[in-house]
Amino acid sequence: MSSLKNVADMAGVSVATVSRVLNSDDVVKEDTKQKVLAAIKKLNYTPNRVAQRLRSTKTNSRIIGLLIPDIQNPFYVDVIRGIEDYAYAHNSVVIIGNFSQDEKKEKLYIDILKSESVDGFIVAPSNEKDVYIKALIEDGFPIVCIDRGMKDVDVDLVKVDNQQGVFNAVQHLIGLGHTRIGHVTGKPFLPTTHERMAGYEEAMKMYDLEIDPEIIVSSNSDYDSGAEKTAHLLELENPPTAIFTANNLITLGALDTINRRGLRIPEDIAIVGFDDVYWANSLNPPLTAVRQPGFEIGRRSCELLIQRINKPDRSVASIILKTELMIRKSCGS
Amino acid sequence: MSSLKNVADMAGVSVATVSRVLNSDDVVKEDTKQKVLAAIKKLNYTPNRVAQRLRSTKTNSRIIGLLIPDIQNPFYVDVIRGIEDYAYAHNSVVIIGNFSQDEKKEKLYIDILKSESVDGFIVAPSNEKDVYIKALIEDGFPIVCIDRGMKDVDVDLVKVDNQQGVFNAVQHLIGLGHTRIGHVTGKPFLPTTHERMAGYEEAMKMYDLEIDPEIIVSSNSDYDSGAEKTAHLLELENPPTAIFTANNLITLGALDTINRRGLRIPEDIAIVGFDDVYWANSLNPPLTAVRQPGFEIGRRSCELLIQRINKPDRSVASIILKTELMIRKSCGS
DNA sequence: CTGAAAGCGCTTACAG
DNA sequence: CTGAAAGCGCTTACAG
Numbered sequence: 001m002s003s004l005k006n007v008a009d010m011a012g013v014s015v016a017t018v019s020r021v022l023n024s025d026d027v028v029k030e031d032t033k034q035k036v037l038a039a040i041k042k043l044n045y046t047p048n049r050v051a052q053r054l055r056s057t058k059t060n061s062r063i064i065g066l067l068i069p070d071i072q073n074p075f076y077v078d079v080i081r082g083i084e085d086y087a088y089a090h091n092s093v094v095i096i097g098n099f100s101q102d103e104k105k106e107k108l109y110i111d112i113l114k115s116e117s118v119d120g121f122i123v124a125p126s127n128e129k130d131v132y133i134k135a136l137i138e139d140g141f142p143i144v145c146i147d148r149g150m151k152d153v154d155v156d157l158v159k160v161d162n163q164q165g166v167f168n169a170v171q172h173l174i175g176l177g178h179t180r181i182g183h184v185t186g187k188p189f190l191p192t193t194h195e196r197m198a199g200y201e202e203a204m205k206m207y208d209l210e211i212d213p214e215i216i217v218s219s220n221s222d223y224d225s226g227a228e229k230t231a232h233l234l235e236l237e238n239p240p241t242a243i244f245t246a247n248n249l250i251t252l253g254a255l256d257t258i259n260r261r262g263l264r265i266p267e268d269i270a271i272v273g274f275d276d277v278y279w280a281n282s283l284n285p286p287l288t289a290v291r292q293p294g295f296e297i298g299r300r301s302c303e304l305l306i307q308r309i310n311k312p313d314r315s316v317a318s319i320i321l322k323t324e325l326m327i328r329k330s331c332g333s
Numbered sequence: 334m335s336s337l338k339n340v341a342d343m344a345g346v347s348v349a350t351v352s353r354v355l356n357s358d359d360v361v362k363e364d365t366k367q368k369v370l371a372a373i374k375k376l377n378y379t380p381n382r383v384a385q386r387l388r389s390t391k392t393n394s395r396i397i398g399l400l401i402p403d404i405q406n407p408f409y410v411d412v413i414r415g416i417e418d419y420a421y422a423h424n425s426v427v428i429i430g431n432f433s434q435d436e437k438k439e440k441l442y443i444d445i446l447k448s449e450s451v452d453g454f455i456v457a458p459s460n461e462k463d464v465y466i467k468a469l470i471e472d473g474f475p476i477v478c479i480d481r482g483m484k485d486v487d488v489d490l491v492k493v494d495n496q497q498g499v500f501n502a503v504q505h506l507i508g509l510g511h512t513r514i515g516h517v518t519g520k521p522f523l524p525t526t527h528e529r530m531a532g533y534e535e536a537m538k539m540y541d542l543e544i545d546p547e548i549i550v551s552s553n554s555d556y557d558s559g560a561e562k563t564a565h566l567l568e569l570e571n572p573p574t575a576i577f578t579a580n581n582l583i584t585l586g587a588l589d590t591i592n593r594r595g596l597r598i599p600e601d602i603a604i605v606g607f608d609d610v611y612w613a614n615s616l617n618p619p620l621t622a623v624r625q626p627g628f629e630i631g632r633r634s635c636e637l638l639i640q641r642i643n644k645p646d647r648s649v650a651s652i653i654l655k656t657e658l659m660i661r662k663s664c665g666s
Numbered sequence: 667c668t669g670a671a672a673g674c675g676c677t678t679a680c681a682g
Numbered sequence: 683c684t685g686a687a688a689g690c691g692c693t694t695a696c697a698g
Contacts (some may be wrong), residue, residue: 001447001448003690003691003692004691004692005691013668013669014668014669014670015669015691015692015693016668016669016670016671016693016694017667017668017669019692019693019694020667020668020693020694022692022693023693027667027668028667028668029667029668032667032668046444046447046448047448047691047692048387048448048450048690048691048692049445049448049449049450050383050386050387050448050449050450050690050691050692051387051674051690051691051692051693052691052692052693053383053674053692054381054383054384054387054674054675054676054690054691054692055673055674055691055692055693055694061445063449071410071413071414071417072410072414072611077404077405077410080404080429080431081404081405081431084404084429084431088438088441088442091445093428093430093445093446093449094428094429095426095427095428095429096413096417096427096428096429097426098413098414098417105421108421109421111379112382112394112424112426113426114334114379115334115379115380115381115382115383116382116383116396116426117381117382117383223611223612252612252615253615255612255615255616255617256612256614256615259614259615259616259617259618259619260614265617278405278556279556279585279588279589281589281592281593282585282586282588282589282592282616283588283592283615283616283617284588284592284598284616284617284618285592285617286592336674336675336676337675337676337677338675346684346685347684347685347686348675348676348677348685349677349678349684349685349686349687350683350684350685352676352677352678353677353678353683353684355676355677356677360683360684361683361684362683362684365683365684380675380676381674381675381676383674383675383676384674384675384676384677384690385675385676385677386676386690387674387675387676387690387691387692388675388676388677388678388689388690
């Protein structure tokens with residue numbers, strides 16, 4: 001691959017000049033600019049991004065580090081698509097670190113990404129006081145959080161109104177006549193878990209329904225524990241007639257359990273889940289779900305990050321997106 | 334972040350010496366080595382990968398470019414996980430380019446990744462004679478293909494025995510008494526489409542069943558066209574009693590159509606799909622499917638790539654993995 | 667308006 | 683066994 005030097009030689013100018021036209025420094029005389037452009041074209045030259053990155057931070061070919069808790073979760077896939085979409089349109093590129101909820105892996109990725117000189121990070125912190133992320137922020141790295149914020153630290157954040165989303169879902173269930181509504185929550189220490197819980201309680205209270213701790217069970221936010229906790233709920237002496245599941249993995253697990261037991265949805269048990277999936281209509285019956293705009297979350301977070309990189313001292317922003325209740329057939333009609 | 338120079342100063346040696354202990358060049362005297370190590374530890378030093386990459390190709394912190402046709406396809410998500418898993422364990426990192434079957438985007442990603450000096454590429458070529466990939470191979474870049482090979486070029490490849498996989502699935506259907514078996518194929522120009530077709534034909538012929546072109550329809554390999562083509566099949570005057578769908582997106586689309594029409598699976602229509610998903614048991618009924626070991630495909634491809642990077646002239650390898658028919662409930666019993 | 671030169675953080679012949 | 687120096691491909695003050 002050809003270098004600046006090659007272009008300079010061919011155009012009969014210095015590398016400095018070539019660099020200037022590349023970075024559209026408009027001091028360059030039109031005439032020489034054309035010569036350089038011609039040489040670039042002829043040599044099919046593209047700047048070496050590694051050298052650019054080593055030299056300076058003021059490029060617009062950014063490299064973005066993405067720390068994702070679980071790439072198998074379709075919600076994060078949507079987020080990734082959104083980030084990638086925005087990054088791509090802005091001449092940037094993303095390195096993915098999928099840390100599988102493993103703090104050690106998270107730490108190592110942070111180190112690697114730092115030494116790759118990423119221009120900034122987009123992360124879903126593994127918990128509210130994630131020390132590694134906190135350190136990153138305090139070190140002044142450009143960061144935006146998605147899905148979950150941080151405690152005691154100001155940081156850009158893009159997420160969804162969880163409480164409102166769950167409120168709508170539970171209200172929907174209540175409107176359909178359910179009064180005993182189970183809740184399989186996510187991991188106890190996640191902010192989203194609390195917010196979703198709050199939405200559940202808000203709805204139950206508003207309609208004067210009993211909040212029975214027996215039918216509120218916390219899961220590990222994954223498929224297996226979703227299946228297991230649902231089984232638990234179903235085996236209760238006085239089981240719920242409807243279940244709210246706090247994320248898509250839990251929902252899928254719950255469906256597994258319900259199918260395995262030959263229960264009919266919604267006749268025997270109704271279900272609404274947090275997180276929609278693009279194949280919700282492929283389920284039988286089609287799943288009613290709280291849709292998070294994952295793609296949009298991704299795009300916005302990437303936009304915020306690039307802003308932050310360009311202007312490190314702009315004030316911290318929180319973007320709260322709305323959810324949408326996708327009413328299909330899993331709750332009755 | 335501290336640099337080689339800082340370490341050298343603190344240890345009272347030259348940067349060359351520090352570099353040597355970093356790259357475990359064993360000429361360094363044990364004594365000075367210890368001093369350097371101590372300084373490294375004290376300063377919490379990690380080498381700057383960007384500088385390393387600019388300087389030399391003989392590092393073992395690789396950066397791998399991944400060109401993926403569609404990150405929303407769960408099969409590729411598994412592949413990505415496998416790649417990431419192997420890369421992570423080998424001090425390497427992956428940059429994802431999700432080109433969404435768009436050749437222009439594919440081309441641009443290739444250029445970007447080249448100028449990021451990636452050490453090699455893992456790609457699922459958009460077709461057998463993908464010119465950009467071909468050019469890359471001819472330029473001598475380390476490359477391994479996944480899922481689909483290339484025509485007229487020797488290249489490392491890891492994929493699955495598609496024909497055998499489909500043969501098993503169709504044979505299963507036949508064993509259950511089906512004789513009129515529809516087939517929604519993938520995109521016409523993909524190698525996998527042909528191989529899967531061959532498996533279908535092989536099975537039909539072996540059992541002396543009619544291969545009726547009317548019930549073999551080609552789709553665009555995605556959800557929507559899977560839904561649409563299945564509708565077409567179902568509306569035929571003499572519709573099939575069972576359908577084989579050639580990938581997971583098509584399968585999901587087919588399920589959507591079947592549900593929408595209120596048809597029962599497998600009583601009204603049986604279905605087997607290529608590609609398994611981890612939530613197959615969440616479907617109602619649980620889906621019978623041909624499982625590709627996506628994670629394994631990812632791991633092996635990354636292993637192959639790193640081998641190739643280290644030894645550019647080792648002979649070309651093809652790894653063909655086995656599929657597994659996951660018999661659940663969507664075909665009858 | 668343009669060039670010569672320093673430097674980003676490394677690695678690696680070349681001397682000694 | 684160790685250091686001084688060149689160089690990877692760029693950008694950017696500093697002169698002119």
